[in-house]
Amino acid sequence: MNGKKTKILCAVIAVLVVLIGIMTGLLLVQKKENTSGSSTRETASAENTTENAAGVSEETEKTDADDSDRKTNLYYAEITEGAAWENGGNQCATENVTIYNQDQKAVTSWKLDIIYASDPTVDQIWEGACEVKGNTVTITPVEYNAEIPAGGSLTFGFNLSAADKKVTDYKLYINGTEYTGSEASSETADAASTTTETESIAPPSAESGTPFENHGALSVSGTDLVDSKGNPYQLKGCSTHGITWFPDYVNEDAFRTFRDDWGANLIRLAMYTDTGDSYGYCSGGNKEEIEALVDQGVQAATGLGMYVIIDWHILSDNNPNTHIEDAKVFFAEMTKKYANYENVLYEICNEPNSGTSWSEVKAYAETIIPVIRENDEDAIIIVGTPTWCQDVDIVSGDPITGYDNIMYAVHFYAATHKEDLRNKVTTAISNGLPLIVSEFSICDASGNGAIDYAQADAWFELINEKNLSFASWSISNKAETASLLTPSCTKTSGWTEEDLSETGIYIRDRILGK
Secondary structure (H helix, E strand, C coil): CCHHHHHHHHHHHHHHHHHHHHHHHHHHHHHHHHHCCCCCCCCCCCCCCECCCCCHHHHHHHHHHHHHHHHCCCEEEEEEEEEEEEECCEEEEEEEEEEEECCCCCECCEEEEEEECCCCEEEEEECCEEEEECCEEEEECCHHHCCECCCCEEEEEEEEEECCCCEEEEEEEECCEEEECCCCCHHHHHHHCECCCCCCCCCCCCCCCCHHHHHCCCEEECCEEECCCCCECCCEEEEECCCCCCHHHCCHHHHHHHHHHHCCCEEEEEEECCCCCCCCCCCCCCHHHHHHHHHHHHHHHHHCCCEEEEEEECCCCCCHHHHHHHHHHHHHHHHHHCCCCCCEEEECCCCCCCCCCHHHHHHHHHHHHHHHHHHCCCCCEEECCHHHHCCHHHHHCCCCCCCCCEEEEEEEECCCCCHHHHHHHHHHHHCCCCEEEEEEECCCCCCCCCCCHHHHHHHHHHHHHCCCCEEEEEECCCCCCCCCECCCCCCCCCCCHHHECHHHHHHHHHHCCC
């Protein structure tokens, strides 16, 4: 071989070596991306627990490592369990899924395979489409929930039942590239059993001489609400407006003013479910922030020894079944968290309306009540009634059976709802239905217009005669008649006579027994 040919051959070999090095590097990068996915189920907070036997310290170290790997990956999924129950020998759960995109460009093509320990059945899915083959649930996008924005996320959920609902792995496909949740190692199997679980918390110590200290846990006896000694008891207080619109009134000083200056023993926390915007819990609101606001109200009322209603405030969503899956998760979390709070009542559907029938409301209630009873066997549960909580006479002919401490809501606005509705109330009570006036005011049903004092007086005669508990709408300075404060009042507690609206003065005097 002459010198010229030798030089050409060496050059060719050098080029091949460079190309092989580049290809090897690319393969290693691709492999790293494909194998650095997160653990199958992420813990929601430091309080979450694990079902495996590895112990808390081991799980914490492993989760920290998983989080580190996950955050270096452009795309990953979180699969968390909401409400869980059993049916026909199967394990059932609501699965909440979030896909994260940490890239600088949007994703428009994705697919997620979730692999379970046994063959599952998907009973319902929202914000996505699914196919089940063997032990794998494959989720694909629907038209309105397809794009994962750059630096953002996408969520969906479904109800599932299986002999064993444990997630063992997932595979996320982004633009045809696979990002796996695990390598199916024993460590991953442990991580897959980690579930999101709300922990019960201890109530704050209540002040001495407070309503709760004097009367304790409440229960239903016949049509009466009774205290821990079995004596008839009447809750008297006020409802917030939507807490996401008027969060400043959810504070201990405000509730103290109602307790000390008005003689109130009850606060109702109205949490709107669907407002069509981010103020609604189910319509795009930040659920963690809204739940934190609920907790702020519960803690303040509990520390003051007051009773508090957590109100799932459906209204524009008309039918409580519209967001029943969210309701199941919400009440599972709330009742687990407040299982040791004997002053908390649960109102599970504010005002069914727009033709929603009692059979539909009853079916909803018979789904939600067992969720609550799983964590709290004795809490008072308030069930809304059709036609904006007016058809209590119809409900009294077909009440919910098999559970104790169930009450039914009746709402009135005195200038609109008069003798006809009072007659319905009388009929329902005569038929043995325990009622609570969980919302009312003394103007018309719009929350505005003139006050009808004569009809308001007639309503309070019936309320006191039948020992009905009540919560007046609303704690706000909104420019409408039903607001308890004047529009010019900027104080969030310690109100004087000048700060109160005409409605506020009337309600204060009625609570005080004047």
